[in-house]
Amino acid sequence: INDMLSFYETTHPKVIIYINNGFKNFQSLIYEDALHIHINHGESDKSSDHSNQVKGYDYIFVHGPNGYDNYMKYLIKLDPNQLVQTGRPQLDFIKPIKLDTFGRKVVIYAPTWEATHRSMRYTSVDIYGEQIVDALLSDERYYFIYKPHPNLGANDKKVLAIHQAMLEKIKNDPYAITITDTDVNNIYPIVDFAIFDMSSIMTDYLNVDKPFILADVFDPLVHKVDDYNVLKGCNRLTLENVENLLDVVTDEIDNDPMKAHREEIKRVYLGDYKQGxxxxxxIDSVSNIIAQRDREVAQKDSEVVS
Incomplete structure (x- = not known):
């Protein structure tokens, strides 16, 4: 803490921006002469994306109406003036990857990890993972991309074992690849169809307006499924239709049955913003908050002098 506060006291930051709700953020909030902004590192309908922890910050940036509504719906005594809608700035800086997919349609499977507690567990790897890999590797129409969460398997040995088995299968197939070192948003431009768990990378995928399905691993006791707006814009992967996954993929790519609903869902999650x-x-929102901070600090200093 001393090193951090010493750094702040010598650099005099006017705003401090937080990309998650890590416990060390609470130590950073000690610093009094800055305004503190929580921006998170993506948004979805996970409970972590409307955590009561955000009350520690002066402002909370959200992508669009869905983020705003979730905070106001789930939290008690949150000041709506603290919420600032900015869209998803990262989507203005996409650099599509170059990958030889041999003229095949590209399918990406991007599961999340098992997390640390029950209400945050959305991984599909231990339920659908091997069936997804086996099906897509068996069909010569598709090039398969596996993009696992970097923490996948960290807290569950079964998930880790299945993940490792999937990696081995993919490693030995010339029409499949595991990608771990690239921003997933740079992969989406070459993708034709995606299979997701509930996660922020699914929300970002709405930006490219392509078909996808969401793995149904929902626990009705802890997951508020009826509130998940994204389910209005995509179909689900279930224990029933996973047996016919290739038929599902073909229908989604050829017919895109949920296309009419995705445009509105995109606006709800990402806001209504053109490129740039x-x-x-x-930037304008941060600049305004810096100006506010300067006024507040000047007023505080003048009151101390008087």
Whole structure:
């Protein structure tokens, strides 16, 4: 803490921006002469994306109406003036990867990890993972990309074992690849169809307006499924239709049955921004908060002097 506070006291930051709710953030909030902004590292309908912890910050940046509504719906006594909608600035800076997919349609499976507690567990690896890999590797129409969460298997040995088995299968197939070192948003432009768990990378995928399905691993005792707006814009992967996964993939790519619903879902989750507008909104919002901080600190200092 001393090193951190010493750094702040010598650099005099006007705003401090937080990309998660890590416990060390609470130590950083000690610093009094800055305004503290929580931006998170993506948004979905996970409970972590409307955590009561955000009350420790001066402002909470959200992508669009869904993020705003979730905070106001789930939290008690949250000041709506603390919520600032900025869109998703990262989507203004996509650099599509170059990958030889041999003229095949590209399917990506991007599961999340098992997390640390029950209400945050959305991984599908131990339920659907091997069936997904086996099906897509068996069909010569598809090039398969596996993009696992970096923490996958960290807290569950069964999940880790299945993940490792999947990696071995993919490693030995010339029409499949595991990608771990690239921003997933740079992969989406070459993708034709995606299979997701509930996660923020699924939300970002709405930006490319392509078909996807969401793995149904929902626990009705802890997951508020009826509140998940994304389910209005995609179909689900279930224990029933996973047996016919290739038929599902073919139908989604050829017919895109949920396309009409995705445009509205995109606006709800990401806001209504043209290329370049979101980053401008973000910079303008931070600049306004810096100006507010300067006024507040000047007033505080003048009161101390008087």
């Amino acid at each position: 507008e979101s980053i401008k909104k973000f």
